[in-house]
Amino acid sequence: MKILITGGAGYIGSTIASALLDAGHTPILLDSLITGRKEFAKLHTFYHADIADQEAVRQIFSDHPDIYATIHCAALIVVPESVAKPFEYYNENVVKSMSFFKQLSELGYNRVVFSSSAAIYDVVPGFMVREDSALLPLSPYSRTKYMMEMVLKDFCHAYGLNAIALRYFNPIGADPKMRTGLHIQFPSHLIGKLVSVAMGHEEVFNLTGVDWPTRDGSGIRDYIHVWDLAQAHLKAVEHFEKAIKEGSEEGLPYTAINLGSGNGVTVKEFVAAFEKVYGQKVPVAIKPPRPGDIAGAYANADRAEKLLGWKAEMSIEDGIRDALKWGQVRDTIIHY
Ligand SMILES: NC(=O)c1ccc[n+]([C@@H]2O[C@H](COP(=O)([O-])OP(=O)(O)OC[C@H]3O[C@@H](n4cnc5c(N)ncnc54)[C@H](O)[C@@H]3O)[C@@H](O)[C@H]2O)c1
Numbered sequence: 108m109k110i111l112i113t114g115g116a117g118y119i120g121s122t123i124a125s126a127l128l129d130a131g132h133t134p135i136l137l138d139s140l141i142t143g144r145k146e147f148a149k150l151h152t153f154y155h156a157d158i159a160d161q162e163a164v165r166q167i168f169s170d171h172p173d174i175y176a177t178i179h180c181a182a183l184i185v186v187p188e189s190v191a192k193p194f195e196y197y198n199e200n201v202v203k204s205m206s207f208f209k210q211l212s213e214l215g216y217n218r219v220v221f222s223s224s225a226a227i228y229d230v231v232p233g234f235m236v237r238e239d240s241a242l243l244p245l246s247p248y249s250r251t252k253y254m255m256e257m258v259l260k261d262f263c264h265a266y267g268l269n270a271i272a273l274r275y276f277n278p279i280g281a282d283p284k285m286r287t288g289l290h291i292q293f294p295s296h297l298i299g300k301l302v303s304v305a306m307g308h309e310e311v312f313n314l315t316g317v318d319w320p321t322r323d324g325s326g327i328r329d330y331i332h333v334w335d336l337a338q339a340h341l342k343a344v345e346h347f348e349k350a351i352k353e354g355s356e357e358g359l360p361y362t363a364i365n366l367g368s369g370n371g372v373t374v375k376e377f378v379a380a381f382e383k384v385y386g387q388k389v390p391v392a393i394k395p396p397r398p399g400d401i402a403g404a405y406a407n408a409d410r411a412e413k414l415l416g417w418k419a420e421m422s423i424e425d426g427i428r429d430a431l432k433w434g435q436v437r438d439t440i441i442h443y
Contacts, residue, residue, distance in 0.1 A: 109133045109174045110344055111167065111216075113158050113207070114181030115151065116143030119222065119278060119333060121287035123178060124151050126337035132344075135171055137164070138181065141199075144290045146441050159203040161210055168214050176218035176344045177211060179204065182251070185295075186226075186399070189248035200251035205258055212266040219259065220343045223272040225329070225367065227253045228404050234327050234371055237407040238274070238363050245399060260361050269351050269360040271343050276329035276367035276406050278336050279426035281433035288333075288433035290441055297328075297374060298427065301381045302434045304389050312389050314374060316396035321403075325374035329367035329405035332421035332429070339366050342415040350414040367406025368419040377423065384427040 110127055114120040115136030120143070124134035128151070136148055139157040148155070152171075156163030158181050168174060182200045183189070189196040208219065228236045229243035244253040259270040279298045281288030289299065293308075303309040317324040343350060343364075354362030372380075382388055412418045 108176075108344065109135055109171050111135045111137060111171075111174050111177040113137045113177065113179045114143065114222070116140055116145065116148040116153070117180060118287070118289050119275070119336060120178070120180035121147035121150070122282050122333045122337040123180070123340045125282050125284070125286050126334065126341050127344075130341050132341075135167065135174065137167060142183070144441055147287045147290070150286060157203070158207040161206075164207065164210055165214070168216060174216060176220060176347060177216060178220045178222075178340055178344070179207070180222045182222065184248065186246045186248045189246050189251070190399075193247040196247045196251055200248075201254050201258070204255055208259065208262050208268060209266065212262065212268050217268050218347055219268055219270040220340060220347075221255060221259060221270055221272045223256055223274045223363065224249060224252045225274050225276045225365070225404060225406065227256070227274070230401050230404065234321070234402065234404050235407050236365070236404045238365055238410055245401070256363060260356070260359060263359045263361040269347070271347070271350055271354075272361075272363040273339065273343065274363060274365050275336060276331050276365070278333040279330045279423065280332045280334060280421070280429035283334055283429055285432060285436050288437060289430070290437075292443060297377060298381075298430050301378065301389060302430055305385050305431060306434050310390065311392045312378065313394045314378070314391050315394045316400050317393055319402040321373055323373050323375045326400065327371045327373050327403040327405060328377075329370065330372055330377065330423045330426060331366060331368050331419055332426040334429075335368075335419040335421050336366055339411060339415060339417045342417040346415055354410070354414045362414065364411050364414060365406040365408055366411060367408050369406055369408040371403075371405035372423060380423050381427050384424050385431060
């Protein structure tokens, strides 16, 4: 099958492209390269354009009328930046995505898989969230994901779109074959920071927040290997009709699905796992929580298994090992 991936030159989109390719499908990438990498784009059929460029989108479907579905990963994704630049975030992630989805429906390409986020959930007692748990997006970034889920639902109602919103938890690792990985030079999230310390780019790992009501006081998350995440997209396009039919919400051809491992892991536990794989202690400094930090959440992943026949298979140790490996090869693949 031919699958269009917007944001296909980014971290997750490029991994999905490799997973589709390895399974015998043909990914077609559309990316503006605003943050994505040309080194990843050149591995596949690639259109260098913005999702809002209607002429370019028309050209893609005219060149590839047999595209079966669109996986929409294109977005700006940095939470603190979204607080400082809400216009850019609402414009890229909401305004442009809306016109892109409208164009898809007008062109008759109605199958959409949307990159949503676990960041839209409220914190719940026990920290495990199901798809129907309370939502409370706290940043402009997470509000763009929340809004797009609502927009998609309305478009499914009015314009004949069929959509699966996949709510990602915390992706880690890289393509196990090291074709692609996290491309940001100085990542600010947990594993990126730990790899930075391991590579000698930073001296100490700042553990922010140790008074949360979790089993050891540090924040809790659900880490999912990016390759597992990519496999879920493969299943989502291969079982698209079944997922839409059996997962239908409010009678609409729309469903939201958590993509997580189903295991909550605290930051302290993650650091211990990192040290085990890395084979050395990491210098840690305890700091207060950063503004906007929350205790966290982990997925109930039953729905993904039921609707997509997917569950996470790789461990956090696999993710840490692949992130470290990627840290070593990255600069031979990406030329900053
Ligand atoms: N990385 C995470 O932790 C995480 C967690 C939950 C959800 N997500 C979602 O997954 C998706 C992919 O994230 P990622 O980590 O791969 O980010 P990324 O920045 O690596 O990839 C995003 C890609 O989209 C492209 N892009 C942005 N705006 C565009 C536009 N207007 N037109 C065309 N291309 C455009 C960028 O150039 C980039 O290649 C995003 O929608 C993100 O919100 C990511």
